[in-house]
Amino acid sequence: xNHADAALISSQRAIRVDLQLIADxxxxxxxxxxxxCGDGALLEYLTAxxxxxxxxxxxxxxxxxxxxxxxxxxxxxxxxADLKDYPEGAFDYVIxxxxxxxxxxxxxxxxHMLRIGRRAIISFPNFGYWRIRLGFLFGxxxxxxxxxxHQWYDTPNIHLCSIRDFVALxxxxxxxxxxxxxxxxxxxxxxxxxGFFTANLLGQQAVFLLAK
Amino acid sequence: xxxxxxxDAERTHPATGQGALPGFCVRLGRGKPLKLDCGVxxxxxxxxxxxxxxxxxxxxxxxxxxxxxTGDQFAAEPHPVTxxxxxWSDVIGPGRILDTDRFHIIxxxxxxxxxxTIGPKExxxxxGKPWGLTFPVISIADMxxxxxxxIEHLGIESLFAVIGGSMGGMQVLxxxxxxPEKVFAAMPIAxxxxxxxxxxxxxxxxxxxxxxxxxxxxxxxxxxxxxPHRGLAVARMAAHxxxxxxxxxxxxxxRKLQDRNAVSWGFDADFQxxxxxxxxxxxxxxxxxxxxxxxxxxxxxxxxLAGRYGGVLADAWRGTRTRFCxxxxxxxxxxxxxxxxxxxxxxxxxxxNVSFAEIxxxxxxxxxxxxxxxxxxxxxxxxxxxxxxxxxxxxxxR
Numbered sequence: 253x254n255h256a257d258a259a260l261i262s263s264q265r266a267i268r269v270d271l272q273l274i275a276d277x278x279x280x281x282x283x284x285x286x287x288x289c290g291d292g293a294l295l296e297y298l299t300a301x302x303x304x305x306x307x308x309x310x311x312x313x314x315x316x317x318x319x320x321x322x323x324x325x326x327x328x329x330x331x332x333a334d335l336k337d338y339p340e341g342a343f344d345y346v347i348x349x350x351x352x353x354x355x356x357x358x359x360x361x362x363x364h365m366l367r368i369g370r371r372a373i374i375s376f377p378n379f380g381y382w383r384i385r386l387g388f389l390f391g392x393x394x395x396x397x398x399x400x401x402h403q404w405y406d407t408p409n410i411h412l413c414s415i416r417d418f419v420a421l422x423x424x425x426x427x428x429x430x431x432x433x434x435x436x437x438x439x440x441x442x443x444x445x446x447g448f449f450t451a452n453l454l455g456q457q458a459v460f461l462l463a464k
Numbered sequence: 465x466x467x468x469x470x471x472d473a474e475r476t477h478p479a480t481g482q483g484a485l486p487g488f489c490v491r492l493g494r495g496k497p498l499k500l501d502c503g504v505x506x507x508x509x510x511x512x513x514x515x516x517x518x519x520x521x522x523x524x525x526x527x528x529x530x531x532x533x534t535g536d537q538f539a540a541e542p543h544p545v546t547x548x549x550x551x552w553s554d555v556i557g558p559g560r561i562l563d564t565d566r567f568h569i570i571x572x573x574x575x576x577x578x579x580x581t582i583g584p585k586e587x588x589x590x591x592g593k594p595w596g597l598t599f600p601v602i603s604i605a606d607m608x609x610x611x612x613x614x615i616e617h618l619g620i621e622s623l624f625a626v627i628g629g630s631m632g633g634m635q636v637l638x639x640x641x642x643x644p645e646k647v648f649a650a651m652p653i654a655x656x657x658x659x660x661x662x663x664x665x666x667x668x669x670x671x672x673x674x675x676x677x678x679x680x681x682x683x684x685x686x687x688x689x690x691x692p693h694r695g696l697a698v699a700r701m702a703a704h705x706x707x708x709x710x711x712x713x714x715x716x717x718x719r720k721l722q723d724r725n726a727v728s729w730g731f732d733a734d735f736q737x738x739x740x741x742x743x744x745x746x747x748x749x750x751x752x753x754x755x756x757x758x759x760x761x762x763x764x765x766x767x768x769l770a771g772r773y774g775g776v777l778a779d780a781w782r783g784t785r786t787r788f789c790x791x792x793x794x795x796x797x798x799x800x801x802x803x804x805x806x807x808x809x810x811x812x813x814x815x816x817n818v819s820f821a822e823i824x825x826x827x828x829x830x831x832x833x834x835x836x837x838x839x840x841x842x843x844x845x846x847x848x849x850x851x852x853x854x855x856x857x858x859x860x861x862r
Contacts (some may be wrong), residue, residue, distance in 0.1 A: 305817075307817070307818075313821070313823075316819075316820075316821045316822075317821055317823075317841060317842050317845075319819075319839055320789065320819045320821055320842045320845045320849075321841050321842060321845030322845060322848050322849070323845055323846070323848055323849020323850075323852060324819075324849065325787065325817050325818065325819045325849075326819055326820075327808055327812070327818060327820040328820050328821055328822050329805075329808070329820070330736065332541070334812065337809045337810075337812040337813050338812050338813070338815065339813060339815055342815040355663060381626060418472070437504065
């Protein structure tokens with residue numbers, strides 16, 4: 253079994269459903285930057301299946317070391333500080349999966365993503381999800397779930413938003429939504445329509461493909 | 465320059481020039497002299513090097529290891545002078561990270577060194593006397609240019625990787641800047657793209673210690689059959705402190721006393737840390753030349769890669785296709801993580817293929833020479849990934 257096959261099998265086992273959706277949006281052989289790439293599961297998948305020229309940025313030491321040990325090109329850093337160094341148009345896609353809500357300045361990060369990339373792919377937990385709304389309405393406590401597992405006092409998620417909030421920010425920045433998909437709790441994808449009302453209520457998380 | 469038909473053929477010949485030393489020695493700059501940054505030209509000069517593992521048929525598996533300030537070409541074998549294990553013995557060898565079953569490892573004694581390559585202790589053919597302080601002041605780039613002459617001489621068109629820690633890392637950065645097409649992968653470890661005021665200051669202390677030793681004799685000690693051992697030992701002691709972290713020193717020695725139960729109310733080596741440093745100093749002078757120490761520390765102080773590119777570090781590597789991996793260590797205060805990060809930012813600015821990991825270690829700058837499992841995992845991973853892209857065979861059992 254060669255390395256690509258091994259990567260394929262491990263990726264197929266490990267890749268999260270939102271990562272699979274992101275991967276499906278990416279053209280083969282493109283240049284990809286994965287911001288907050290974790291242990292490199294998506295990058296490895298994209299390298300094996302889409303033959304991309306992939307790079308990553310990851311904050312955690314364990315994540316970075318895991319990535320480089322897998323032969324991926326990843327730097328230790330964070331999007332708030334490090335995106336500004338990259339030149340304009342360096343990538344075809346800049347990916348931010350489940351990281352936007354942890355950024356100090358998500359608006360600046362989005363701007364930079366579409367400066368250095370032709371397209372940006374962003375996935376995030378939808379704070380407008382009905383369970384979160386109901387939980388807060390009746391429980392009166394900050395939401396804790398599979399996607400948002402932290403307590404209010406130790407959460408890295410300082411900038412949570414709903415699907416409608418995100419769309420409003422994209423509008424404000426003059427970004428075009430090329431594709432948008434909401435995922436319900438069981439991971440079933442549904443296209444986000446024009447009104448956003450249903451998706452914002454039923455989507456536990458969302459994936460957006462943005463262009464300038 | 466016409467080299468021997470193959471390096472393998474050269475192996476069967478004894479080393480020239482340095483009969484006593486293992487390894488190889490060639491004379492370079494015969495056809496065309498090497499023009500140094502200071503303007504002086506060096507012609508027909510010896511370069512000593514050592515190799516481990518075989519060069520493959522298409523000469524694509526060569527890795528150049530660049531040694532640090534006080535290192536030399538004996539990276540993976542007992543040292544011919546001290547008998548101590550090579551400085552990277554646990555990294556180089558069959559089945560190790562720098563797997564000698566897969567790679568051809570080359571380690572060159574740097575220009576200005578004192579283990580067979582031309583340096584101040586060698587004889588200047590024009591005068592028949594040791595160069596001493598008449599030896600031209602050299603730069604990190606000069607060291608790299610001399611290595612490039614050797615690589616060309618060996619018939620190797622491009623190196624699979626250039627790897628080095630500390631000053632070796634500076635050479636790696638220069639290699640990638642001067643010969644981008646010859647460097648497939650570059651790994652500068654615990655390095656910096658320039659010397660800071662603090663770096664220069666520590667080196668100046670060392671140099672002044674050497675020059676304050678009456679046995680230094682204005683640099684002409686060889687003619688007087690003297691050696692400035694005391695000055696060089698002090699230089700080594702001061703430098704050695706900068707290679708360790710405060711925590712490592714404290715944990716290893718604390719205030720423990722050496723072979724006694726109470727302080728002696730004198731200036732003997734009461735404390736273990738004193739005894740340790742004195743030992744470091746006294747063993748160093750057996751294998752290192754004082755003038756070499758002056759010249760090499762000077763080359764490091766003059767190193768300022770951005771300076772050569774109008775203050776824009778990124779321009780050093782514009783258009784590069786080399787795969788980079790930078791490593792720093794959390795407790796390294798000599799070349800701290802911030803210095804590696806500056807290099808990473810510059811490489812990002814030219815959209816280079818770069819990896820960067822800061823390894824958590826309390827061993828200080830010297831961590832790159834020590835058994836740091838996390839560092840070795842990243843080292844191995846980067847090298848394997850690069851080897852795959854280069855089309856080199858995979859590690860056994862992987």
